[in-house]
Amino acid sequence: xxxxxxxxxxxxxxxxxxxxxxxxxxxxxxxxxxxxxxxxxxxxxxxxxxxxxxxxxxxxxxxxxxxxxxxxxxxxxxxxxxxxxxxxxxxxxxxxxxxxxxxxxxxxxxxxxxxxxxxxxxxxxxxxxxxxxxxxxxxxxxxxxxxxxxxxxxxxxxxxxxxxxxxxxxxxxxxxxxxxxxxxxxxxxxxxxxxxxxxxxxxxxxxxxxxxxxxxxxxxxxxxxxxxxxxxxxxxxxxxxxxxxxxxxxxxxxxxxxxxxxxxxxxxxxxxxxxxxxxxxxxxxxxxxxxxxxxxxxxxxxxxxxxxxxxxxxxxxxxxxxxxxxxxxxxxxxxxxxxxxxxxxxxxxxxxxxxxxxxxxxxxxxxxxxxxxxxxxxxxxxxxxxxxxxxxxxxxxxxxxxxxxxxxxxxxxxxxxxxxxxxxxxxxxxxxxxxxxxxxxxxxxxxxxxxxxxxxxxxxxxxxxxxxxxxxxxxxxxxxxxxxxxxxxxxxxxxxxxxxxxxxxxxxxxxxxxxxxxxxxxxxxxxxxxxxxxxxxxxxxxxxxxxxxxxxxxxxxxxxxxxxxxxxxxxxxxxxxxxxxxxxxxxxxxxxxxxxxxxxxxxxxxxxxxxxxxxxxxxxxx
DNA sequence: ATAGGGTTAG
Numbered sequence: 145x146x147x148x149x150x151x152x153x154x155x156x157x158x159x160x161x162x163x164x165x166x167x168x169x170x171x172x173x174x175x176x177x178x179x180x181x182x183x184x185x186x187x188x189x190x191x192x193x194x195x196x197x198x199x200x201x202x203x204x205x206x207x208x209x210x211x212x213x214x215x216x217x218x219x220x221x222x223x224x225x226x227x228x229x230x231x232x233x234x235x236x237x238x239x240x241x242x243x244x245x246x247x248x249x250x251x252x253x254x255x256x257x258x259x260x261x262x263x264x265x266x267x268x269x270x271x272x273x274x275x276x277x278x279x280x281x282x283x284x285x286x287x288x289x290x291x292x293x294x295x296x297x298x299x300x301x302x303x304x305x306x307x308x309x310x311x312x313x314x315x316x317x318x319x320x321x322x323x324x325x326x327x328x329x330x331x332x333x334x335x336x337x338x339x340x341x342x343x344x345x346x347x348x349x350x351x352x353x354x355x356x357x358x359x360x361x362x363x364x365x366x367x368x369x370x371x372x373x374x375x376x377x378x379x380x381x382x383x384x385x386x387x388x389x390x391x392x393x394x395x396x397x398x399x400x401x402x403x404x405x406x407x408x409x410x411x412x413x414x415x416x417x418x419x420x421x422x423x424x425x426x427x428x429x430x431x432x433x434x435x436x437x438x439x440x441x442x443x444x445x446x447x448x449x450x451x452x453x454x455x456x457x458x459x460x461x462x463x464x465x466x467x468x469x470x471x472x473x474x475x476x477x478x479x480x481x482x483x484x485x486x487x488x489x490x491x492x493x494x495x496x497x498x499x500x501x502x503x504x505x506x507x508x509x510x511x512x513x514x515x516x517x518x519x520x521x522x523x524x525x526x527x528x529x530x531x532x533x534x535x536x537x538x539x540x541x542x543x544x545x546x547x548x549x550x551x552x553x554x555x556x557x558x559x560x561x562x563x564x565x566x567x568x569x570x571x572x573x574x575x576x577x578x579x580x581x582x583x584x585x586x587x588x589x590x591x592x593x594x595x596x597x598x599x600x601x602x603x604x605x606x607x608x609x610x611x612x613x614x615x616x617x618x619x620x621x622x623x624x625x626x627x628x629x630x631x632x633x634x635x636x637x638x639x640x641x642x643x644x645x646x647x648x649x650x651x652x653x654x655x656x657x658x659x660x661x662x663x664x665x666x667x668x669x670x671x672x673x674x675x676x677x678x679x680x681x682x683x684x685x686x687x688x689x690x691x692x693x694x695x696x697x698x699x700x701x702x703x704x705x706x707x708x709x710x711x712x713x714x715x716x717x718x719x720x721x722x723x724x725x726x727x728x729x730x731x732x733x734x735x736x737x738x739x740x741x742x743x744x745x746x747x748x749x750x751x752x753x754x755x756x757x758x759x760x761x762x763x764x765x766x
Numbered sequence: 767a768t769a770g771g772g773t774t775a776g
Contacts, residue, residue: 330769360769399771
């Protein structure tokens with residue numbers, strides 16, 4: 145073998161014929177190895193050879209353990225880099241979401257008079273999608289046509305993806321319709337594109353007319369339903385998929401798990417978990433985290449811990465998820481202990497970890513600990529607090545009644561507080577009746593988040609508490625004028641795998657009569673124990689319809705009654721709500737847990753309440 | 767080289 149063949153010969157002989165000393169280049173897995181080869185290459189005088197250097201640059205630019213800056217440096221030293229090298233580099237920048245660089249490289253390719261090939265456009269178009277570069281994307285489309293790749297399937301699929309991401313679904317559709325060879329990716333991309341913008345009917349139509357569905361296309365449709373809260377449809381599509389004997393993969397499993405999470409459907413979630421174990425679907429880091437999250441949010445910390453403890457190696461998301469789970473259940477100290485364990489096991493925390501730790505402190509009233517970790521994250525981990533962290537701190541102080549400190553923190557933030565931060569402060573004002581402060585920030589919150597009806601409701605409630613009915617009316621009018629409606633509250637309960645949903649005063653349930661009778665019985669019993677209805681939330685409610693509904697038939701009470709009817713003595717009753725639990729329901733639930741000797745676990749918008757023997761795990765701190 | 771999944775305060 146000629147160990148010193150000139151570069152031109154090497155290039156002509158393509159990939160098979162390196163000098164012996166370059167054997168193994170393809171198998172590099174670390175930068176250290178590749179750098180050794182690079183110095184070999186320089187010694188052999190091949191550092192301008194596109195073929196050899198292309199391989200080196202490819203590793204550096206796109207491999208997991210690569211080094212994009214190093215790739216770029218080598219690229220700059222190439223006298224005549226070819227299209228492959230350009231493409232590879234664009235792909236590298238794309239992976240890092242450095243969109244400007246992708247586009248600049250494309251411009252450079254033209255300047256260098258190198259002809260782009262069909263591999264150039266998929267990455268370029270994808271870059272335009274991610275960076276929402278609409279003009280550039282259209283130009284790229286024009287170039288693609290000019291260079292004659294209009295009929296390249298990969299480019300067409302990426303065009304569809306791009307136009308869908310630009311919200312130009314008609315153009316995505318036009319590309320699709322013009323394709324002579326549609327593959328599974330083309331169909332699936334169109335389904336997801338429609339779904340992304342809420343056109344579920346179109347997505348469904350495309351899905352139905354797809355000739356040979358793959359698991360990815362099933363999943364695209366299932367995920368579409370889940371994301372838009374059509375859980376029933378998601379479950380029935382899932383069933384259909386199983387009857388058609390399509391093999392379920394981890395993506396479908398993940399989509400279904402998130403449906404269970406949203407519904408609080410523990411039994412269903414368990415079933416999917418069991419199915420995954422049986423079917424041999426691989427428990428990768430993402431799927432494990434999804435499962436842990438499902439158990440946390442469906443109210444079973446025990447099962448979540450079981451899965452968490454069984455993980456062979458714990459990724460940062462699993463830790464974050466578990467800490468967040470403890471936070472949500474009001475187990476602040478346990479969350480902090482787990483965080484310490486995480487640090488000991490050398491898993492470096494990130495900003496999300498601290499959101500969870502701080503929210504754990506907030507939910508448990510651990511003010512000193514919260515203060516400590518807020519400083520600690522920057523000082524020991526170099527993580528500068530973001531708006532989420534300020535939000536947690538404002539919530540922590542606000543909930544604890546330290547409104548002045550909360551306000552001071554907002555004033556001293558190094559950047560403009562967003563709706564989240566101010567909203568937390570407004571919420572605290574409502575809880576503690578600080579009209580003056582609430583009045584001063586309420587308008588700002590609404591200005592920053594004008595389409596969130598919840599903001600108006602809180603402000604109106606604050607005014608109502610102060611008896612400022614003119615302001616209540618003004619706020620309500622503003623909300624109505626903007627076409628916003630108060631989010632209707634509902635409660636869900638899953639029994640034998642079926643989720644029932646209740647709204648306050650609703651009669652739609654086939655067993656409504658029995659349920660209402662049970663509510664009456666419940667209230668009868670607990671009144672004997674000293675329960676007195678708390679009518680505060682009725683008085684303050686700004687929604688007329690809601691105001692007329694008797695407190696006693698709030699959705700949560702209906703769901704609990706249904707649970708009492710349908711489950712055996714001693715069984716835990718689990719409820720999920722879309723809003724926060726109201727004061728009266730909270731009060732009543734404590735009594736009910738004692739009167740009927742049941743543990744009642746309620747997930748509200750923010751956290752869990754475990755009612756047991758007349759008490760709640762939140763200690764009335766919420 | 768292109769499609770589908772996870773953790774984030776109120």
